[in-house]
Amino acid sequence: MMAMLPLMLTAIIVIALAILTARIMNRHGNRKGKYSYSRRVRFLFSGYMAVLLICVVLDTVHPVNTVEGWKKVDTEELDKESSDLYDAALAGEIAHVDSKFLREKWSFDYNGPQLDVALVEDDYVNISVFVERKKSNDGKIEAVFYQTRSSVNGMEITDYTNPPSLEMAKDELFLRNPKISKFEFAEFTNVFSVKQFTGENFFSHHSEFSGDQSILYMRIPRDLELIDKTGINLNYVE
Structure with missing residues (x-):
């Protein structure tokens, strides 16, 4: 639960920024463009959040640092x-x-x-x-x-x-x-959608x-x- 807290806080910030952006665009856009801008923002944001949630679920269920049948050692x-x-x-x-x-x-x-x-x-x-x-x-x-x-x-x-x-x-x-x-x-690693919130290096990879x-x-x-x-x-x- 503690590990999910930073991700939840980041999601709240993203939602707040999306709402603020939509309001600004509605305020300064013309009447014809108000609906299209707002709808576009909501569509993009909803799609991104869906991808993010899917990645989080996959990250919790995929095997990490283990290979079936192999013993872990100190x-x-x-x-x-x-x-x-x-x-x-x-x-x-x-x-x-x-x-x-x-x-x-x-x-x-x-x-x-x-x-x-x-x-x-x-x-x-x-x-x-x-x-x-x-x-x-x-x-x-x-x-x-x-x-x-x-x-x-x-x-x-x-x-x-x-x-x-x-x-x-x-x-x-x-x-x-x-x-x-x-x-x-074959190694599983967090995708971009998760790494951007966890602070992981996007291109880091090493074997010990x-x-x-x-x-x-x-x-x-x-x-x-x-x-x-x-x-x-x-x-x-x-």
Whole structure:
């Protein structure tokens, strides 16, 4: 009810101005034109008010900022999840992270003294890579990929994102970008008749994306030397 008050007050002002305009036009017009001017004003004003009322009704019933079947999330909560995951990886406590963020696991047998880590086709990846050295040379490289939740305009899209792939080829370990997911949205917005009273920008449009925290955590044999060819830097956990 409070939200409708400014609109009601504006409508009253518009009605008053329309009546005043009609009277002025009747007073200064000739006798032949009095009726036509007054009728024209009333016709235009009535039509405009009808359009305005229809727009107000539609604005109250159309879906706002929701997509059927998609869950709304708190972006501040998502930001905290991302920060907590990064801090856990940095401290070498990735095992304590909630398993719901675990997206993929790999294990490779490798006994060589050094290993190149590269990107497939030199693509850019938005992934933080952490490396933990084991206490022994067990001949195994273990890797896990963690990813926190993400959203678009307050709607969670985590289930529609894909993990990267990790491939071993001779003396090279390749990191490949996740498969791209494409999203198409149709958005309802207030029309001109409503925006002129609510103060909204007629041409404003923006989408809010809350990015996930993506971390590849590797555990390697104690004496294995990694040659970083990714350009994204390997963070060694002490």
